[in-house]
Amino acid sequence: MQVTKTARKPGRALTPEERQTKTQQLLDAALDVFLERGFEAARLDEVAKRAGVAKGTLYLYFASKEALFEDLIRSLIASPIQEVGQRMLAQDIPAEMMLRGLLNWAKKEVLGTRRKDIARLIISEAGRFPELGAFYHREVISRGTAVIRAIVTRGVERGEFTSDALDRFPQLLIAPVLVGIIWNGLFSHVETLDTDGLLDVHADLIIRGLKGGAA
Amino acid sequence: MQVTKTARKPGRALTPEERQTKTQQLLDAALDVFLERGFEAARLDEVAKRAGVAKGTLYLYFASKEALFEDLIRSLIASPIQEVGQRMLAQDIPAEMMLRGLLNWAKKEVLGTRRKDIARLIISEAGRFPELGAFYHREVISRGTAVIRAIVTRGVERGEFTSDALDRFPQLLIAPVLVGIIWNGLFSHVETLDTDGLLDVHADLIIRGLKGGAA
Amino acid sequence: MQVTKTARKPGRALTPEERQTKTQQLLDAALDVFLERGFEAARLDEVAKRAGVAKGTLYLYFASKEALFEDLIRSLIASPIQEVGQRMLAQDIPAEMMLRGLLNWAKKEVLGTRRKDIARLIISEAGRFPELGAFYHREVISRGTAVIRAIVTRGVERGEFTSDALDRFPQLLIAPVLVGIIWNGLFSHVETLDTDGLLDVHADLIIRGLKGGAA
Amino acid sequence: MQVTKTARKPGRALTPEERQTKTQQLLDAALDVFLERGFEAARLDEVAKRAGVAKGTLYLYFASKEALFEDLIRSLIASPIQEVGQRMLAQDIPAEMMLRGLLNWAKKEVLGTRRKDIARLIISEAGRFPELGAFYHREVISRGTAVIRAIVTRGVERGEFTSDALDRFPQLLIAPVLVGIIWNGLFSHVETLDTDGLLDVHADLIIRGLKGGAA
DNA sequence: GATGAATGAGCATTCATTCAT
């Protein structure tokens, strides 16, 4: 009954780290449950149980179910995209390699981790959390598109690319990442999709497209 | 949304068409509500109100909330994709034109109609309705990929295309359609995306990629 | 769909006999359903279906579910008890034989027919239909006890019986009938009770008791 | 009925006794309502109100309305019958006195307590709860009949009784108890029945029957 | 007279939230 994960202390004040740790435990549990059930169907009972605390304790850390969900998403959206982009741009390598680097990073750091699940959660629920959509756009999407544009612009300036397609629609670069995320969320039991292969082929194709001679 | 208050008749037997019409009204209302709220948060009260009937009436047409949802999806998935594909393949036009034709069809018939909403609904909810995912895959996805493969294969055979990328990953052709659907579902208030332009540029880019010389 | 039991006549007036017949059909169906489910759990849908009419038709014959139930019970309580009693008393036979005759009649005409089911229905539901209880008491119980008392009084007067026990508590004569009804309603699947044997032994025992010498 | 408003405590863990007490309060309230209305017509709102708790609280103690009902019956059926029987058989008294003892016990401990109400509830509802019927038969009926048979057998062996009627049909001993229960449930407003007198006379009569000379 | 589609009040059950301990 008493889950003794973290030494139960009915006692006194919490150090900031303790509070931080507990918050993280709750968020971890919440992520599991929200991923499995979706926002509405997720039960706080379940979250509390998995975190090894009483249901009431949740309310010491989050004001409501909605707040828990939003805090969770926010905490997960730390966007390392910009960092990768900067790293790419800092190197003296062809723009082609930068784009490939970005996609490889997506393979490893998005499709290969829980980030894909978070993305799916956002895609599924953000419709009902407009602020969250805005937040995600600001923190992730706009930064991502900026990076892509920077790379493509450089590629065009350097004469590597003949097309500015990705400057106008940087979404085209990451579209297959989305497909990979959604496909494996919906159809993995019916027909698996080799997302690594997908992105490799995509890279080849798009690079050819960007470089290509006459259309 | 638009309650067309079809003269309330407690009375006589319904002709099949009347029943059909009423069913459709209910499904229309249901689509609105499911789209706005998601499956769990959707209230049958709301569906009934928008359809201009009493709550109990819903149960004369659908056995349960879940049945309503599934019937809704099924009714909307009549997949005309195959038909377009056949039409394309039947013509004596370059494979390139076929692919462009497909994307133009998507612009008009998916992104330009409620089909995009259905897709979004499926993306959001199919995780909790595995059968629905399978059904959608069977009725829509697998047919769509088959059509794409047929076109690409012909293009390669005729020497139009040098790459079989889309034969291996036909998902790459429709990935931007997905992006368009999701983007406008999530970020339309923040940054609109010109999906028509997106698909046009995508078409150009991918065609160049498929035809392109050395990668 | 169209049950053609009784020539469907959407047309005009009903003769009294037709109305009578239809009423009886509805009551028959109602009895079945009330017996199977009890008053509350009985569904008028079911009654209508079994009677081969539409649900609305029920309301042409009975004002409400409650009225249907009460009419049903009333129609079933035609009490032949008094008649049997009169017949017994009219004969010039020992009081003992009269009592045995009464119990034999109960074996055949109560335990051997649907009357036992009706009794069980009344026992189960009359708590919530006080008028019905009063009605049943007046029509059946009080007549039954009167008959028993008349017989016993005669037996005592004639010197056949030394005890007036049944005059004070005529219920004692029919108690085993009740037991038989209830037992087979509740425990027949677990342990069957030979109600005929029960009543035979009861007759012997009670006669001996009524006649017996010093207790 | 009597809301004893046990100081509302949203707080701390309940001791087993507290839980036990609360459970009992709920069961008491439930018994009242089920008796007044029957299973189907009983409203959990009403049960909760009478117990002085919120409706949701019921579900902390019972999984469903059906579970509440079954737990209620089970909790009330603790059968002390066997115990009385053993006590009787242990004494060195005539079998006649044992039977009288049994009936006196029934007067006091069944007809004089809520046990009579439970019996009535079972009689009314067990038709739709077959398991309950089986349970009641196993826990109460079969034990009761065993006790009666043991007493009668001894009486016959000792030469007290000349009839084995009750060995064949022990139900005959308790039949008037049933009559008493049902009568007062249905007709008490119309004609009261002196159940004590009923059972006294029954005792005399049946003893005479069991002892009596030639029938 | 008969129909049966429509109604809507009513109920069992769930679950986010509160708060005394």
Next chain:
DNA sequence: AATGAATGAATGCTCATTCAT
């Protein structure tokens, strides 16, 4: 700080009753 029993509004679903045809 933590607990978890208690709450009660909210919701899916049922079914007796009505009434236009």
